[in-house]
Amino acid sequence: MQGVVLTGFGGPQCLQYRHDLPVPKPLAGEVLIRVGASAVNNTDINTRVGWYSKTVQGQTQSAAAVFDSQADHDPSWSGVPMAFPRIQGADCCGEIVAVGAGVDETRTGQRVLVRPILRAYANYQPYACWYFGSECDGGFAQYTKVPSDAAVQIRSPLTDAQLASFPCAYSTAENLVDRARVQSGDCVLVTGASGGVGSAAVQLVKRRGALVIAVAGTDKHAAVLALGADRVLERHVNLEQAVGRESVDVVIDLVGGTQWPVLLQVLKRGGRYATSGAIAGPLVELDLRTLYLKDLHLLGCTFQEDHIFDNLVGYIERGEIQPAVAKTYPLHEIAQAQHDFGVKNFVGKLVLTLP
Numbered sequence: 001m002q003g004v005v006l007t008g009f010g011g012p013q014c015l016q017y018r019h020d021l022p023v024p025k026p027l028a029g030e031v032l033i034r035v036g037a038s039a040v041n042n043t044d045i046n047t048r049v050g051w052y053s054k055t056v057q058g059q060t061q062s063a064a065a066v067f068d069s070q071a072d073h074d075p076s077w078s079g080v081p082m083a084f085p086r087i088q089g090a091d092c093c094g095e096i097v098a099v100g101a102g103v104d105e106t107r108t109g110q111r112v113l114v115r116p117i118l119r120a121y122a123n124y125q126p127y128a129c130w131y132f133g134s135e136c137d138g139g140f141a142q143y144t145k146v147p148s149d150a151a152v153q154i155r156s157p158l159t160d161a162q163l164a165s166f167p168c169a170y171s172t173a174e175n176l177v178d179r180a181r182v183q184s185g186d187c188v189l190v191t192g193a194s195g196g197v198g199s200a201a202v203q204l205v206k207r208r209g210a211l212v213i214a215v216a217g218t219d220k221h222a223a224v225l226a227l228g229a230d231r232v233l234e235r236h237v238n239l240e241q242a243v244g245r246e247s248v249d250v251v252i253d254l255v256g257g258t259q260w261p262v263l264l265q266v267l268k269r270g271g272r273y274a275t276s277g278a279i280a281g282p283l284v285e286l287d288l289r290t291l292y293l294k295d296l297h298l299l300g301c302t303f304q305e306d307h308i309f310d311n312l313v314g315y316i317e318r319g320e321i322q323p324a325v326a327k328t329y330p331l332h333e334i335a336q337a338q339h340d341f342g343v344k345n346f347v348g349k350l351v352l353t354l355p
């Protein structure tokens with residue numbers, strides 16, 4: 001089959017498009033999926049450049065220049081050594097074409113989305129999980145295999161490319177929104193609102209009836225407003241002046257970086273802060289007095305309970321959220337797609353289509 005393999009940590013030269021990859025064989029409890037489309041995510045690029053290593057302390061795009069040793073033991077999403085070669089791709093929309101032992105044969109032919117957060121259901125352990133396209137092969141190939149429970153049937157008139165924009169970004173956003181207990185009447189500040197997760201969060205917060213204040217580059221304000229934001233602020237604005245001290249119920253943060261302390265200042269007492277990214281830098285300054293004197297809740301959001309992805313599929317099937325696909329590329333143009341992703345001159349998702 002055709003696909004892209006990651007051969008090691010580094011730049012786009014570590015991504016090899018090949019025509020001779022073996023088609024995976026589904027084992028007991030697994031299904032084989034013909035992939036229709038995948039998408040570009042921070043997770044894939046962060047893994048490629050080794051950004052998850054604690055040796056990297058800067059922005060996501062700074063990792064390649066800092067991290068150049070495969071000997072480090074913590075550069076993967078889960079904090080365990082990476083195994084190369086690896087087929088990445090955290091997103092997958094496709095069709096089940098074969099099933100392993102113990103899987104209902106009627107699943108063959110189903111159109112599915114892959115739940116990116118994977119785990120063994122025997123001896124269930126909260127927070128013990130691995131990621132599709134990181135600790136196992138993912139969607140950057142014509143075929144992939146996953147546990148049957150991770151292949152969730154989807155009934156939708158949307159194209160494969162549109163559906164492939166949802167799994168990683170939108171499940172991450174729904175997890176943030178759900179864990180932060182966003183409800184009707186809340187005022188929610190979303191940073192990085194033009195990116196994949198941020199633009200998804202705007203829609204998902206509005207779906208719950210809350211007010212959205214989004215932060216994005218000036219050239220993207222119109223597109224973010226079109227997604228449902230009530231107000232959009234420039235990235236480098238003084239948030240305390242623009243929003244007001246103690247005026248926000250929830251912060252959904254994907255940015256981090258040097259402006260992080262002001263996010264806690266704009267939260268109301270008892271407010272909720274939730275994060276799943278740090279594109280402007282993972283190291284921030286925290287005044288513990290702000291945390292405890294305001295009774296704030298700080299939430300790190302990675303692990304997802306099953307209802308998160310089930311929620312997402314339901315929203316899609318009922319037409320309650322819409323895909324935000326900025327551009328599509330054939331899979332063999334993955335290096336260009338990831339370059340364009342880094343430039344961030346778009347709103348929503350960049351999607352890769354399979355031959």
